[in-house]
Amino acid sequence: MKLRPIKTEADYQATLKAIELLFNAAPNTPESDRLDVLSTLVEAYEKEHCAIELPDPIEAIQYYMDTRGWSRHDLESCLGSRANVTEVLSRKRPLTLEMIRKLNQELGIPAEILIQPYELMQTSA
Structure with missing residues (x-):
């Protein structure tokens, strides 16, 4: 998977699958770096598109x-x-x-x- 911004729901789902595959990456490896970057992309997407309202x-x-x-x-x-x-x-x-x-x-x-x-x-x- 080529690194790029998450713009659609399909991009989001694909990124989540990629994260799942990298979830057990050893620290300080290219895979763990990729996991960090993908997690940051997902966090940014979720903040904009999946905002959770505060409770009453x-x-x-x-x-x-x-x-x-x-x-x-x-x-x-x-x-x-x-x-x-x-x-x-x-x-x-x-x-x-x-x-x-x-x-x-x-x-x-x-x-x-x-x-x-x-x-x-x-x-x-």
Whole structure:
């Protein structure tokens, strides 16, 4: 396979097959160099054509809680109070900058996920 930019889905699939054949290449060999170059090409193509959307902030909080075995009570340290936890998780209150910082530090949720805009529930006045 001649090295060239990946421009089509067919190019992408062919490059993935070439990578698979080189996957066990010994370090510091022409094959491992070729693997590095092909991997870089695939990464660039995927970044442009296969972008994965960030998850919804509230769904991300719930996922991180579930995977760490956290309860709503545990979330109070990040969101400030039981009422805040309820209102944030039910989408009645937006996350504040301080809440985002604490969620990032304590749960490890990336800030770029938490700062995204998201739908709040409309409250009747």
